[in-house]
Amino acid sequence: MxxxxxxxxxxxxxxxxxxxxxxxxxxxxxxxxxxxxxxxxxxxxxxxxxxxxxxxxxxxxxxxxxxxxxxxxxxxxxxxxxxxxxxxxxxxxxxxxxxxxxxxxxxxxxxxxxxxxxxxxxxxxxxxxxxxxxxxxxxxxxxxLGSASQMLTAEGPKEQPVTLEYRGIVEQQLTEMKMLVLSMAQRLEEIEIGLQDGCDEA
Incomplete structure (x- = not known):
């Protein structure tokens, strides 16, 4: 007892x-x-x-x-x-x-x-x-409470930090792509005008 x-x-x-x-x-x-x-x-x-x-x-x-x-x-x-x-x-x-x-x-x-x-x-x-x-x-x-144990692991490729140098490279690439797109748009416009002139002559 x-x-x-x-x-x-x-x-x-x-x-x-x-x-x-x-x-x-x-x-x-x-x-x-x-x-x-x-x-x-x-x-x-x-x-x-x-x-x-x-x-x-x-x-x-x-x-x-x-x-x-x-x-x-x-x-x-x-x-x-x-x-x-x-x-x-x-x-x-x-x-x-x-x-x-x-x-x-x-x-x-x-x-x-x-x-x-x-x-x-x-x-x-x-x-x-x-x-x-x-x-x-x-x-x-x-x-x-507090018994949770599952966590996300930080695996995979490490992200590159955004530095001024990295930002400059990205901006340069974007500018080059923009120029390329404008050039292609201008060339398409010239082709369309040429096609229209050919149709008018016919």
């Missing part, structure tokens, strides 16, 4: 340790968030953003972390984004044989999927869940 209390205390002190992107069960979430304290002390991972598993709208983040329920595959957050709608109608939920609760559904504003529940009335042993946002891990995904 003392070992369990130590684990709980250690977990509460280390809220900002994060986990990989994906839909995972709550045990894996907690292991990543709290279980690897020694290894992750020097980690630079950012906070986790939780997103709707269907339409990918953000619904909350690990800064608002309140805990998880291993047996129910749920995570609890203290705050959520405006993309989460709290339903108005209460319904009964039987958690265990002698534990009946009143809950309301959490609905995604974007796709109207049910993402979890809020416990509005609970027996004493479940009071820690009351008025927190309980998300079903199966219905949400997550993204660790």
């Amino acid at each position: 003392a070992a369990r209390e130590n684990v709980v205390k250690r977990r509460q002190k280390n809220v900002n340790v994060t986990f990989e992107t994906s839909s995972v069960d709550s045990t894996a979430v907690e292991e990543k968030l709290f279980g690897q304290v020694e290894e992750d002390e020097d980690s630079d991972d950012g906070p986790v953003v939780f997103i709707c598993g269907k339409c990918k709208l953000p619904v909350g983040d690990s800064v608002s972390w309140d805990g998880s329920e291993d047996g129910e595959n749920q995570i609890r957050l203290k705050r959520v984004t405006d993309n989460v709608i709290v339903a108005k109608e209460n319904r009964l939920l039987e958690v265990h044989k002698r534990s009946v609760c009143l809950v309301v559904d959490l609905v995604c504003r974007g796709c109207r999927s049910v993402l979890g529940i809020v416990y509005s009335s609970t027996p004493r042993n479940l009071d820690h869940k009351r008025f927190t946002f309980c998300f079903n891990v199966a219905d949400i995904d997550s993204y660790v």
Whole structure:
């Protein structure tokens, strides 16, 4: 029992340790968030953003972390984004044989999927869940801020810097091309005049 209390205390002190992107069960979430304290002390991972598993709208983040329920595959957050709608109608939920609760559904504003529940009335042993946002891990995904790793590489021929000398060369080439085009236009005009004169004589 003392070992369990130590684990709980250690977990509460280390809220900002994060986990990989994906839909995972709550045990894996907690292991990543709290279980690897020694290894992750020097980690630079950012906070986790939780997103709707269907339409990918953000619904909350690990800064608002309140805990998880291993047996129910749920995570609890203290705050959520405006993309989460709290339903108005209460319904009964039987958690265990002698534990009946009143809950309301959490609905995604974007796709109207049910993402979890809020416990509005609970027996004493479940009071820690009351008025927190309980998300079903199966219905949400997550993204660790700062975990992006793909970068564009600067490969291929190196571009020549635009110097005064380079600019002068380009301007000279443009002038020569312009003169050539004018000369060709003048020659075409002379040919057209010659053709018209030949037609008039005929």
